[in-house]
Amino acid sequence: MLQTAPLSTPHVEVDSNRAREFTNVRPFEEIPGHPGWPVLGNTIPMMATPVTFLENWYKKYGPISRTRSVGVDILLLLGPELNRLILLDPHEAISSRQGLSFYMDPFFKDGLVLLDFDEHKLHRGIMMSAFRKERLAEYLNLMNPVIDDHTDRWMQTRGGRPLDRRTFYFFPNFKHMALQIATRVFMGHELDANGDKLIKAFQDVVAASVAVVRKPIPGTAYYRGIKAREMLEDYFYSHIPEKRANPGHDLFSQLCIAEDDDGNTFTDEQIVNHMIFLMMAAHDTTTMTTTRVVYHLAKHLDWQEKVRQECRALETDFLTPDHVMDLPNLEMVIKEALRLCAPVPGLPRKTIKDLNIGGYFVPAGTQVQVDMRHTHYMDEYWDDPHEFRPERYAEGGIENKAHRYAWLPFGGGAHKCIGRHFGLYLIRAVVHQLTQKYRWHVRPGYKMPLKNPGLPMPADGFPVTFERL
Ligand code: HEM
Numbered sequence: 331m332l333q334t335a336p337l338s339t340p341h342v343e344v345d346s347n348r349a350r351e352f353t354n355v356r357p358f359e360e361i362p363g364h365p366g367w368p369v370l371g372n373t374i375p376m377m378a379t380p381v382t383f384l385e386n387w388y389k390k391y392g393p394i395s396r397t398r399s400v401g402v403d404i405l406l407l408l409g410p411e412l413n414r415l416i417l418l419d420p421h422e423a424i425s426s427r428q429g430l431s432f433y434m435d436p437f438f439k440d441g442l443v444l445l446d447f448d449e450h451k452l453h454r455g456i457m458m459s460a461f462r463k464e465r466l467a468e469y470l471n472l473m474n475p476v477i478d479d480h481t482d483r484w485m486q487t488r489g490g491r492p493l494d495r496r497t498f499y500f501f502p503n504f505k506h507m508a509l510q511i512a513t514r515v516f517m518g519h520e521l522d523a524n525g526d527k528l529i530k531a532f533q534d535v536v537a538a539s540v541a542v543v544r545k546p547i548p549g550t551a552y553y554r555g556i557k558a559r560e561m562l563e564d565y566f567y568s569h570i571p572e573k574r575a576n577p578g579h580d581l582f583s584q585l586c587i588a589e590d591d592d593g594n595t596f597t598d599e600q601i602v603n604h605m606i607f608l609m610m611a612a613h614d615t616t617t618m619t620t621t622r623v624v625y626h627l628a629k630h631l632d633w634q635e636k637v638r639q640e641c642r643a644l645e646t647d648f649l650t651p652d653h654v655m656d657l658p659n660l661e662m663v664i665k666e667a668l669r670l671c672a673p674v675p676g677l678p679r680k681t682i683k684d685l686n687i688g689g690y691f692v693p694a695g696t697q698v699q700v701d702m703r704h705t706h707y708m709d710e711y712w713d714d715p716h717e718f719r720p721e722r723y724a725e726g727g728i729e730n731k732a733h734r735y736a737w738l739p740f741g742g743g744a745h746k747c748i749g750r751h752f753g754l755y756l757i758r759a760v761v762h763q764l765t766q767k768y769r770w771h772v773r774p775g776y777k778m779p780l781k782n783p784g785l786p787m788p789a790d791g792f793p794v795t796f797e798r799l
Pocket residue numbers: 426442443444454607608611612613615616619672673674677678738739740741742744745746747748749750752753754
């Protein structure tokens with residue numbers, strides 16, 4: 331379905347307009363679609379109800395279409411086979427950096443996902459040493475006490491008196507906890523006033539990256555983001571010598587001493603850029619996934635009980651890596667939560683060579699987008715796609731095996747999420763502790779409203795009632 335111009339000829343590079351090199355291709359202009367409103371394009375309907383919008387769009391225009399979102403012309407590629415072709419990118423014809431820099435620069439410059447090809451491979455190889463199984467076990471050890479402390483405090487009055495029952499907003503409370511975990515596990519920093527300043531700086535950087543006004547004018551979110559990034563840079567640069575000399579079990583220390591099989595290591599600048607990107611990549615994704623898992627378990631009390639029983643059977647207060655394979659029900663619930671609401675909804679890329687995609691000529695420099703929100707709901711691959719049915723992943727179940735790229739909350743190919751096991755450990759550790767301490771539910775008929783400013787989030791903070799066991 332996808333081919334480049336012959337690789338032996340030099341003219342496959344950027345900006346060459348050589349449709350005639352391909353045989354039987356139709357011109358780019360014939361690709362169906364609709365740009366939507368001036369400037370905004372289809373941003374508003376796409377953000378309001380993305381799954382429905384994309385279902386209708388696919389019915390009307392098919393798997394390859396042109397649209398416009400947030401002022402950018404996009405070639406929308408829908409379905410597992412196109413996901414596979416774009417993400418595997420065997421011809422090195424598709425740039426992640428160029429596809430993402432509009433959204434990520436300057437706040438997350440040179441983060442791993444913004445590197446391409448050989449440079450990316452080198453950095454990923456070094457970074458992998460910070461995500462080995464032994465390292466993950468240490469991160470889990472650092473996380474567990476913070477989770478324990480916070481989930482206890484959720485159920486206490488100001489005077490510290492434990493409550494039996496409390497309705498509260500899960501999302502902001504969990505977000506706070508996740509930031510404290512990041513301070514401890516990512517930075518190896520104590521949970522003190524300086525830790526709070528780092529958290530604030532990190533939040534300002536994230537807010538600035540999605541700001542509408544994109545100029546450093548004092549008083550704007552963008553300006554605060556620039557200042558906050560400077561503060562984070564100063565913090566990381568100043569702590570590198572001590573982390574190298576005396577590394578702890580935190581991720582920052584591990585990046586400082588990370589080495590690939592050939593002995594390559596990161597420079598100070600690379601460590602700083604990777605740390606700031608890693609914190610961003612980890613935070614909203616795991617926060618949203620945990621929120622959705624807790625939400626589904628609040629709505630499906632039979633599944634909550636199944637998960638509680640298997641967690642209880644482990645007879646441990648804190649989860650360790652040895653336990654994680656013994657929670658098959660929780661595993662299926664997490665998978666289904668990630669299918670129904672992928673925290674990273676789409677993957678932007680840019681073509682850097684002329685391509686033939688599905689019989690259409692696609693020039694170098696085209697912004698393309700893979701979209702999980704659509705793939706995860708395609709009825710060609712999923713029975714009752716809108717239903718929460720974790721059993722679809724049960725052993726012997728075929729649904730998730732229908733196509734390797736039909737379930738892709740962690741992306742695929744060279745940039746597949748390097749932190750997925752870390753994220754899954756955190757989610758499992760939280761749910762494990764919650765099921766041992768509490769039973770929880772939502773009001774009858776409750777359906778979490780989502781807002782989609784970039785990544786999906788609960789519009790109402792997700793109100794839920796916890797009862798002590
Ligand atoms: C449930 C939680 C998570 C989800 C759903 C998720 C999702 C993703 C996705 C879809 C990508 C691919 C991006 C692309 O190709 O453009 C990605 C990449 C990445 N993620 Fe995650 N992520 C999660 C947790 C984490 C955590 C906890 C970390 C760090 C500890 C992390 C670090 C990264 C990094 C560094 C990349 C770039 C990898 C590369 O370019 O080689 N993620 N993630």
